[in-house]
Amino acid sequence: EDKVVQSPLSLVVHEGDTVTLNCSYEVTNFRSLLWYKQEKKAPTFLFMLTSSGIEKKSGRLSSILDKKELFSILNITATQTGDSAIYLCAVSCGKYSGGGADGLTFGKGTHLIIQP
Amino acid sequence: DSGVTQTPKHLITATGQRVTLRCSPRSGDLSVYWYQQSLDQGLQFLIQYYNGEERAKGNILERFSAQQFPDLHSELNLSSLELGDSALYFCASSVGAENSPLHFGNGTRLTVT
Numbered sequence: 724e725d726k727v728v729q730s731p732l733s734l735v736v737h738e739g740d741t742v743t744l745n746c747s748y749e750v751t752n753f754r755s756l757l758w759y760k761q762e763k764k765a766p767t768f769l770f771m772l773t774s775s776g777i778e779k780k781s782g783r784l785s786s787i788l789d790k791k792e793l794f795s796i797l798n799i800t801a802t803q804t805g806d807s808a809i810y811l812c813a814v815s816c817g818k819y820s821g822g823g824a825d826g827l828t829f830g831k832g833t834h835l836i837i838q839p
Numbered sequence: 840d841s842g843v844t845q846t847p848k849h850l851i852t853a854t855g856q857r858v859t860l861r862c863s864p865r866s867g868d869l870s871v872y873w874y875q876q877s878l879d880q881g882l883q884f885l886i887q888y889y890n891g892e893e894r895a896k897g898n899i900l901e902r903f904s905a906q907q908f909p910d911l912h913s914e915l916n917l918s919s920l921e922l923g924d925s926a927l928y929f930c931a932s933s934v935g936a937e938n939s940p941l942h943f944g945n946g947t948r949l950t951v952t
Contacts, residue, residue, distance in 0.1 A: 826895045
């Protein structure tokens with residue numbers, strides 16, 4: 724059975740700290756791994772990773788994929804209170820009937836709380 | 840703002856009833872996806888449509904159905920509602936090409952009483 728596991732499930736740090744969020748997966752027919760940030764409403768797209776070892780970076784956020792070890796990390800440096808959110812990892816693996824390329828399997832998320 | 844529009848934002852209804860959730864994808868996106876998010880299950884993929892045709896089906900109950908219309912908007916129909924159907928229902932859209940990211944709407948919060 725395909726699965727995506729995120730750790731930790733929750734994390735509380737102080738403003739200015741650096742955090743690393745983990746995502747491991749076991750899926751067949753892997754296509755890509757995506758990170759989303761979910762605050763009160765819609766998950767917001769952060770990164771899509773398809774190749775091992777190539778870091779994606781956006782401001783203080785960065786992410787990398789290891790397809791050999793089947794995991795990805797999301798790093799946030801110099802955290803701010805606005806970074807408080809649930810961070811979701813999802814994998815596109817074409818597992819669903821009909822061969823749909825983009826149905827995503829999500830992990831349960833890491834609930835990150837940044838304290839002032 | 841992702842550009843994906845969902846209505847209504849909130850819906851409260853009784854068990855046994857039927858409701859329809861509506862989604863308008865981002866301009867230019869051909870694929871529409873429906874997800875259910877509950878506290879214990881996380882985001883669960885229900886169904887995907889591409890340019891009016893069903894493309895992939897996930898953990899969608901037989902009591903639920905969806906369609907995508909020629910103007911590319913989509914509707915998710917939930918019938919014979921049960922208490923356990925209470926959840927946040929998200930619609931997402933993408934251009935539909937392989938490895939194109941999904942962009943989510945703000946969701947419809949369904950409460951079944």
